[in-house]
Amino acid sequence: MNQYVTGDVIKEMRKQKHMTQLQLADHLGVTDKTVSKWENGKGYPDIALLEPIADAFQISVTELISGNRIKNENVSANMLRSKFYVCPICGNAVHAMGDAVIQCHGVQLLPEEAENSDENHMIFIERIEDEYYVRIDHEMTKLHYISFIAATSTDSIQMVKLYPEGNAEAHFKVSGIKKIFFYCNKDGLFSIDVVKGIDDREKSYDDTQERRELEKTADMLFSRN
Structure with a gap:
């Protein structure tokens, strides 16, 4: 123990x-x-x-x-x-404000170094009223998955633990959130500024389905004339 x-x-x-x-x-x-x-x-x-x-x-x-x-x-x-x-054995994650000496399963844990999200770990952030909806485009198998998503502001942190075969998504109260962190069990810790995450979502937004619906409606209207 x-x-x-x-x-x-x-x-x-x-x-x-x-x-x-x-x-x-x-x-x-x-x-x-x-x-x-x-x-x-x-x-x-x-x-x-x-x-x-x-x-x-x-x-x-x-x-x-x-x-x-x-x-x-x-x-x-x-x-x-x-x-x-993050414990490499059981996957438990601990957040600390600064350096700390933490052990799990007999292993002394080192602080994770966050990298910028990349094309293999795409994150999309959308503001819905007083919440941020965060989704990560990533598989959630038992061997490869996102284990947690965290949102930090200057004076608080919100953390959601995720599980294999679930969804890589979370909702956070806006509350001055500045940065989003998430952890991939194979590739480590990633982070992104909230503003950039929202901008990336807007740039990559696919309106194909909306256009198809509009075209379908237009065809129905014209076919009646």
């Missing part, structure tokens, strides 16, 4: 937030007995729970792992230094 955060840290942070074990458990979707085991050193939370735990304490994953709150630092600046860590 991998130790990312000690039970003492969880207990201390929980008490600082004046939360009971049951309240923390309800937030995480586990039992209070599970939280008690963590705090007593009889087990450790799964890596996938690091972000929810940090969210419950209103701190970053980096702060949770180190056990120290980051003081006198601008939160926006931290978010702009966001980094993603």
Whole structure:
């Protein structure tokens, strides 16, 4: 079992937030007995729970792992230094505001370096009212798929986990989103500015079907005369 955060840290942070074990458990979707085991050193939370735990304490994953709150630092600046860590064995992904020491399945994870999206990883972004609809033109087989899509602003992040044989798409609240990240299990992390993603979609928009419908309607009208 991998130790990312000690039970003492969880207990201390929980008490600082004046939360009971049951309240923390309800937030995480586990039992209070599970939280008690963590705090007593009889087990450790799964890596996938690091972000929810940090969210419950209103701190970053980096702060949770180190056990120290980051003081006198601008939160926006931290978010702009966001980094993603992905386990090559189980595929779990963790987001941290800056460098962090994270292990999974005995492997120390290194931060992923994002590349610009390319022709093999085309991403299309469309704004629909107060949401961005994000779609990636990519296969979703058990061997080759997109494992998550994340949207970052200067002070927040939204992350959607994807699964093989599902759809490579997600919806995000606009909320000042500046950049979209997504992870291919074979080719790694990619990113694109939201504005560029919208522009690319408009340039590649195929209106063939619309034109066919208009032509069909015109034929029907003229055939009646």
